[in-house]
Amino acid sequence: MSLRTIPISLTINGEKIGPIEVPEGLMMIDFLHEYANLTGTKLGCGQGVCHACAVILDKEDGSSATVRSCITGVGFFANRSIRTVEGHAKAGGEGAAPPMSPVQQAFLEHYSFQCGYCTPGFVNAATVLIERLQREPIERSRVEQVVTDSLNEHICRCTGYVRYHSAVRDLILATPGLTRENADAS
Numbered sequence: 001m002s003l004r005t006i007p008i009s010l011t012i013n014g015e016k017i018g019p020i021e022v023p024e025g026l027m028m029i030d031f032l033h034e035y036a037n038l039t040g041t042k043l044g045c046g047q048g049v050c051h052a053c054a055v056i057l058d059k060e061d062g063s064s065a066t067v068r069s070c071i072t073g074v075g076f077f078a079n080r081s082i083r084t085v086e087g088h089a090k091a092g093g094e095g096a097a098p099p100m101s102p103v104q105q106a107f108l109e110h111y112s113f114q115c116g117y118c119t120p121g122f123v124n125a126a127t128v129l130i131e132r133l134q135r136e137p138i139e140r141s142r143v144e145q146v147v148t149d150s151l152n153e154h155i156c157r158c159t160g161y162v163r164y165h166s167a168v169r170d171l172i173l174a175t176p177g178l179t180r181e182n183a184d185a186s
């Protein structure tokens, strides 16, 4: 019996990849690890529960969303554009540490993670939230709840939830354009 394959082309972190022949039922996380040599996306539960494996899908309308790569076949991403955790820090010069994204920097400054296994998923979820607020700022009074809603499904076995939450909240409140004054503020 021969394995059925499909040709896949997509853009990852701004780089066009493919066409590559891959097994038809291949999950995206296995494509990233085995075909794209990108191992930063982590496999946790493998069942769509923990969100450790979340990657960012850049949609044609300019918005972004997270997608769980452990339960989403690579075919879903054909001819689409995604970002993984490897795409956030910009490449530095030789020997230089690459500048991190604002979300990564906030997590570092807040000591948000311990083992770091869940961090790629949190980075991607927080980045999607920031990008949504750039398009649709919210009242400052709603920030706590919106951050909770955005990170709620991400599981951290080292229980870093509070520091992840405060890092994203503080970043949002300190970044111009993401929030507006409450409607009832005088």
Ligand code: FES
Pocket (backbone or CB within 6 Å): 042, 043, 044, 045, 046, 047, 048, 049, 050, 051, 052, 053, 054, 068, 069, 070, 071
């Ligand atoms: S590893 Fe994908 S949701 Fe847990």
Ligand code: FES
Pocket (backbone or CB within 6 Å): 112, 113, 114, 115, 116, 117, 118, 119, 155, 156, 157, 158, 159, 160
């Ligand atoms: S920092 Fe270890 S699982 Fe979250």
